[in-house]
Each structure stands twice: as C-alpha cells, then as structure tokens.
Amino acid sequence: MTQLGRIVIVGGGLAGLATANALAKFGMKAEVYEAAPMLGEIGAGVNTSPQANKALIAIGLGDKISAVGWSAPGAYTRNMETGEFLEFADRAKTSAKYGAPYYTFHRADLLDALASGLDPVTIHLGHRLSAIEDRGAAVTVTFTNGVTVEADMVIAADGVRSVVRQALYGDDNPTYTGQMVWRALLKGSDVPKEVMEPTGYVQWVGSGRHLNAYYLRGGEVINIVTQEDTDQWVDEGWSTSGDPDAMRRSFPNAEPRLERLLRCVTDCSKWGLFTRPLTDNWGRGRIQLIGDAAHAMLPNAGQGACQAFEDAYILARWMDAERDPVKAFANFRRVRIPRVHAVQRLAIARAKFKHMQDSAAQKELITSGQRSGSVSSDWLLGFDPVADWDKDPVVPN
Numbered sequence: 215m216t217q218l219g220r221i222v223i224v225g226g227g228l229a230g231l232a233t234a235n236a237l238a239k240f241g242m243k244a245e246v247y248e249a250a251p252m253l254g255e256i257g258a259g260v261n262t263s264p265q266a267n268k269a270l271i272a273i274g275l276g277d278k279i280s281a282v283g284w285s286a287p288g289a290y291t292r293n294m295e296t297g298e299f300l301e302f303a304d305r306a307k308t309s310a311k312y313g314a315p316y317y318t319f320h321r322a323d324l325l326d327a328l329a330s331g332l333d334p335v336t337i338h339l340g341h342r343l344s345a346i347e348d349r350g351a352a353v354t355v356t357f358t359n360g361v362t363v364e365a366d367m368v369i370a371a372d373g374v375r376s377v378v379r380q381a382l383y384g385d386d387n388p389t390y391t392g393q394m395v396w397r398a399l400l401k402g403s404d405v406p407k408e409v410m411e412p413t414g415y416v417q418w419v420g421s422g423r424h425l426n427a428y429y430l431r432g433g434e435v436i437n438i439v440t441q442e443d444t445d446q447w448v449d450e451g452w453s454t455s456g457d458p459d460a461m462r463r464s465f466p467n468a469e470p471r472l473e474r475l476l477r478c479v480t481d482c483s484k485w486g487l488f489t490r491p492l493t494d495n496w497g498r499g500r501i502q503l504i505g506d507a508a509h510a511m512l513p514n515a516g517q518g519a520c521q522a523f524e525d526a527y528i529l530a531r532w533m534d535a536e537r538d539p540v541k542a543f544a545n546f547r548r549v550r551i552p553r554v555h556a557v558q559r560l561a562i563a564r565a566k567f568k569h570m571q572d573s574a575a576q577k578e579l580i581t582s583g584q585r586s587g588s589v590s591s592d593w594l595l596g597f598d599p600v601a602d603w604d605k606d607p608v609v610p611n
C-alpha cells in the first residue's frame with residue numbers, strides 16, 4: 215500500500231506507540247511526538263486480556279510482548295478482613311477458550327517492546343503539543359519548543375489530559391472520581407510465597423476498597439495497586455510519593471496474609487483517579503482521538519490499555535481500507551464508540567461490586583452468578599479485532 219499522507223501521532227504512550235506499530239504493519243509511516251524527554255513509564259504493572267493481545271499479535275508484536283509479559287494461570291479473590299476465599303478466575307482456561315494469552319507487564323518493559331518495533335527517527339521526544347489547528351485540507355500542530363509541523367491527519371494519543379481534546383471540545387477537564395490508588399513495587403523474594411497464592415495473582419476486596427497484588431517479570435517483582443473510595447483530594451500522577459504507614463492504615467483489620475504483604479512496603483506512591491463521563495467526542499475531520507484521550511475509564515476492569523490496543527489495530531485497518539482519513543476516522547468511531555462505552559460502563563459496575571459495604575451480599579452475588587459486570591464475558595474477551603474490525607460490535611444492553 216502507499217502512504218495515505220503525512221500522519222502525526224501526538225503522545226508516545228501505550229496508545230500512540232501501539233498505533234505507530236499498527237500503521238507500519240499496513241505500510242504507513244507515522245511521526246510520533248512525545249512531550250517527555252525520554253520514553254519511559256514510572257514502574258507499575260499493566261494487565262492485558264486475550265482480545266487485546268490478539269490485536270498486539272496481529273500488529274506483529276507477538277514475540278516482543280511474549281518476551282516481556284508474564285501469564286498468571288489465575289487470580290484469587292479473598293475478603294480483605296476475614297481472608298475468606300471468594301473466587302478463582304481461571305485465566306489459563308479463559309485464554310484457551312478465547313485463543314490468546316493474558317499478560318501482566320512491567321509498564322516500562324511493555325513500552326520498550328512497543329518502541330523497539332519502530333524506527334527511532336520517527337519518535338520525536340521533548341515535543342509537547344501546545345496548539346492544533348484544523349485547516350480543512352491539513353492540520354497544523356505546534357509544540358512548546360517552537361516547532362510547527364504540517365500533517366494530513368493527526369492521531370491524538372496524549373492521555374487523559376489531552377491538549378487535543380481541549381482544543382476541539384473546550385473546557386473538558388477530567389474530574390476527580392472520589393477514588394484514589396496506592397501503588398508499590400516489592401522484590402518478589404521479600405514476600406512469603408503463600409501470600410501470593412500458587413498463581414502469583416491475588417485480589418482482596420472489602421468495604422470501599424480493594425487491593426491487587428501480582429507478579430511481574432515472572433515473580434522477580436510484585437506490583438501492588440489498590441483503589442479506595444475517599445473524598446480526600448489526591449493529586450494525579452504516579453510519582454506523588456506516599457507514606458507506607460498511611461497506606462497500611464488504609465487497610466485496617468487486614469487478614470494475616472494481606473497484613474504480611476503490607477508490612478513489606480517501604481516505598482509507595484498515591485494517585486487520584488480522574489475520568490470524564492462517556493462521550494462521543496472522539497475527534498472530527500482529520501483529527502482522531504484514541505486511548506485515554508478519547509475514553510479514559512476507571513481501572514476496575516483492567517481495560518484502559520487493552521482498549522487502546524484494540525483502537526490501534528482497528529484504526530490502522532480502517533486507514534488501510536479507506537483512502538481518505540476523514541472517512542477512515544468516521545468509520546473507526548462508528549465501530550469503536552459503542553464497544554468502548556460498554557467497557558466504560560463495565561468498569562463503573564466493577565468498582566461498585568468490588569467496594570460493596572456488605573461482604574455477605576458481595577459473596578452472595580458471586581456464588582449466585584448474579585453479579586453485574588463480569589470481566590470474563592464473551593462480548594468483552596471473545597471479541598476478535600482481526601475478524602471483526604469493521605463490524606458493529608456486540609455489546610450488552
């Protein structure tokens with residue numbers, strides 16, 4: 215195929231780099247402009263589910279991600295105070311059912327894997343977008359370092375605080391969700407094996423909060439990420455350093471395994487969760503928003519990055535199929551918006567379920583199968599981005 219025109223991607227995070235790889239797969243070259251002086255993510259974990267990995271594999275990144283990803287055979291859920299076993303999510307079985315793996319990654323490893331598939335001269339670091347102007351036949355982007363670039367189309371992957379979104383839709387700041395996150399990385403060898411269950415993946419749920427702990431890099435590192443309902447304002451950003459004792463105090467009456475895990479934390483950070491309501495404002499004309507810039511969501515379904523990877527593959531398919539970016543972007547939005555809205559609704563339902571005040575009622579919902587918001591539904595994980603990239607998605611009512 216021949217180049218569709220000059221393609222600019224704003225933002226070299228998970229969405230932007232995956233999309234640059236997907237475009238390259240279909241013979242299109244994009245220039246990526248990233249604000250940070252270096253590519254890299256603060257250390258943390260990210261999980262990807264089978265349908266998102268199908269997209270990454272179809273993009274040609276299968277070997278690179280399998281080299282740095284780890285597949286936990288399953289995830290245990292326990293009550294935070296009693297330690298009562300509530301549920302086992304058999305990831306090995308689900309992977310076999312849907313024909314693709316789950317992975318957990320250290321974010322820095324995943325970002326490196328995505329970057330290593332690209333020609334380094336196409337990644338322009340230290341370019342923070344400050345303005346964008348759609349002039350009908352072309353788009354001009356301007357960066358704070360004084361550089362101006364003309365493009366035939368712009369893909370905005372500049373995250374939840376997208377400057378492109380603001381330019382298109384005005385004052386559309388994400389708002390504090392009333393939920394904050396604690397995050398910590400531990401050395402795997404510091405934590406007794408029985409704490410992490412046989413699979414190296416465990417979740418404790420309780421009143422108004424939950425905590426996930428899982429192996430990264432095959433157990434060399436343990437990622438802890440929590441979520442807690444709180445009115446207390448917390449800044450956004452992984453790097454707001456936190457007090458390990460304050461983190462421990464967030465989990466009063468922790469059952470013995472959880473208490474042992476928390477005792478190992480010597481360094482942590484905290485993050486306020488910000489998001490915005492579901493919206494169809496995903497771009498127009500020659501400008502297309504993807505990833506968190508289009509559809510920031512609560513992390514409860516573990517799908518923010520997964521949806522960005524679906525975006526990457528499906529956007530590239532439409533750009534390959536249509537010779538016109540305006541048509542390609544409109545078709546992309548037609549098939550993506552209903553599906554991503556369903557995932558955003560699922561994330562909200564999951565947050566309510568995980569933080570239920572009444573643990574007996576919570577258990578009853580699990581055992582009766584009446585729980586709304588299952589993350590192992592066919593419509594979510596059974597989606598095949600390769601076979602169905604151009605079809606209207608099947609979503610729950």
Ligand SMILES: Cc1cc2nc3c(=O)[nH]c(=O)nc-3n(C[C@H](O)[C@H](O)[C@H](O)COP(=O)(O)OP(=O)(O)OC[C@H]3O[C@@H](n4cnc5c(N)ncnc54)[C@H](O)[C@@H]3O)c2cc1C
Pocket residue numbers: 224225226227228229230247248249250259260261262341342343344371372373374375376377395439504505506507513516517518519520521522
């Ligand atoms: C606690 C937590 C846990 C999560 N766990 C998971 C999980 O397990 N699985 C999952 O699928 N998702 C998860 N997510 C969601 C996932 O992290 C995001 O959806 C994903 O990172 C979005 O990728 P992105 O590229 O759109 O945005 P980002 O990762 O935010 O990248 C945006 C990039 O744009 C750059 N940028 C910003 N502004 C500009 C500008 N003006 N000019 C140029 N560049 C700019 C930034 O520097 C950055 O590199 C989690 C989120 C949180 C908060």
